Amino acid sequence: MTNFLQKQLKTKGRAYLYLAVATVLVVLLTGTMKAAVGFLLIFGIPLFFMEKMHEYATTGERFSRYIFLVISASVLVFLIAPVLIIIPLSFNAEPYFTFTDEMLSFDSKGYSNRWYLDILHNGMKAPEAIEGWWSDLWNNAQWIRATRNSFFIATVSATIATTLGTLAALGLSRPEMPQRALITSLLISPMIVPLVITATGMYFFYSDIGIAKTYTGVILAHVTLGVPFVIITVTATLSGFDMSLVKASQNMGANGWTTFRRIIMPLILPGMISGALFAFITSLDEVVVVLFIADVEQRTIPRQMFSGIREQISPTILAVASILVVMSVVLLTVLELLRRRGERLRGMSPG
């Protein structure tokens, strides 16, 4: 048996044949194509990578490697599947959280964009009216208001966090910085302290000074939570920074501001932008502090989702979630491009 397997598995391409046979068997046994697709995904992808192994590997090695690949593939599927599965679910024609029979047979009746329309209509006074539709949407639709709030708060707090954070990172990366370890851990602690504790502290203090339930309060809180990300990304960019450039600039008579603007900033810009993006997304995603210190007027998208999940769970939530997933794909792409650019600038190989 072992000998047989050894021989067969060592011949390239044979394994694919087995996979095909096994898939056909699965189709016959379950009577559906769905199971076959899942089977192929979980067992076929690892096989593809395994075929790339050197030819003199023993059967034991091949087998353990195959098992290892199956496990890794399952974990990756576990990671990505929930994020992707909500996109088709959000086009459900019925108010269910699962695939209906019409959806599975790719019947167009099973799909609709009603939940996306619901995002717009929810809260509007007259969604069918033609006159004044835009102003109705802009002023009354709940999700639109939440989106406006989210983007306003996130933009302002990311700007402040990036400005303060970059300044501080510049100071921290100077060799003369006193008490560097202590100050760094202080500046990064908002990321570590449990959000409930931060939110509780802010709730008491911000109420005392009268900025709870205001935009100012929420923005202050979000700057605090975004700062650690800016510090980490900008400090990382500065760690590969050639300090002799600063000296050269000063030798040629540039003052501190000119040096920063013309020499330092262009070089650390990728770090600054990715820090700003992190701060932006932190604010966009933050819900605990908003739950504690914001009022109805400052409701953000995640806050709206939170009550959506708690109170009346409808596929509208899935539609919103799908839009957010698409948004994070865009953000991820931007970040990746920035990272490559940053590495090129610092003379590292891409990747």
Add this chain to the structure above:
Amino acid sequence: MTTANPSIDQATALPLKEKLARTTAIQRRRAFLLTLPLVLFLLISFVFPIGQMLFNSIHNNKVSGVVPEFTTAIQKWDGQGLPSEEIFEIFVKDLAKAKKVREVGRKVGNMATRINYEMPGSRSLFTKSGRKVGKIKQGPYKEALIKIDKDWADPQVWLTLQRASYDISPAFYIAAMDMKYNEAGEIVKADELYQIYLNNFGKTLWLATLITLICVVLAYPVAYLLSVLPLRQSNLLMIMVLLPFWTSLLVRTTAWIAILQTEGVINDLLVYFGVIGEDGRIQMIYNQTGTIIAMVHILLPFMILPLYSVMKTIQPTYMRAALSMGSKPFYAYRRVYLPQTIPGLAAGTLLVFILAIGYYITPALVGGQDGLLISNLIAYHIQKSLNWSLGAALGTMLLVVVMLLYWVYNRLIGIDKLKFG
């Protein structure tokens, strides 16, 4: 820097050492000044609020603020039998005065709630007496008060009042540790029914440990795969790790609700394939299972990324050397590869544990009853039961644990080594 003109050096007439010290001091100050705006900002927006919360956990003036004169009087009482007629008179007058106060936090009701924490069921005694106390115009006050409610003849009420009259007290830590004062004023274990917090702390620690362990087991093979694959393929697979990492927490929690609920995708699949019957659908969400699955999914990238960045730097030649010297693969792995991944493992483990122990949103949404963590109890006391001091005491205990772990993290790995993506 060298100076072109030596006469300037002589003019300033400072020894080189002192000049150097002065320049260094200036540079140090400059570096510090750059961080100053942010440090000040965080002190006001973050450190001070948390400090105030910590103070709230031992400070509570709900008694002294409502009946100030009585507070000074009762603190002099020796605690034997009932307080004197004089103290009763002060109490009645203070209470009548307090009845007219409308200021938030200074009302009789606030004091009643405060005492009720330590003597469950005593709230009505205060509110009822507060309403009627205005009618007592003259002494003997002791009898008049007992006539309103005979519970005033119970020395226990007065002992509790005396204890609560101190602004600074460990009472809330005692409650947070599932303990209480007994009739003799000693600290004893609370009744079985009221022992919630230590159990919940235990559960939180246990769940955080379990989640961290699952993350280690799941992350290790994936991180290894990513680190050995050619760049093009590993970049592709990296997207599968980074996309969930970048996706909103609420989106992922929503997704898990859609997948795990009884009418959800997994149950439908199981019914479809006949693994379970239509009426045998498994409850996988709104309980501990749901919390664990969703939290593992959310925290897994925090384990994969540090592991990956460490594994990336390990030279494959080490393993090859071990194998070519005749080591069995597993032995080589255990003695050569595994020890080199310890830094990444430590970083990921600590980070995931720290994040898991203070998690709030996911348990609140999918935790149901038994999946609630300590953060949820803190939020409950701050937002619903309004026992702020107890919430603050629980928060302080959680904060101490997290700060200890943060300190360990800093000593072992250094927070500035943290990277994303």
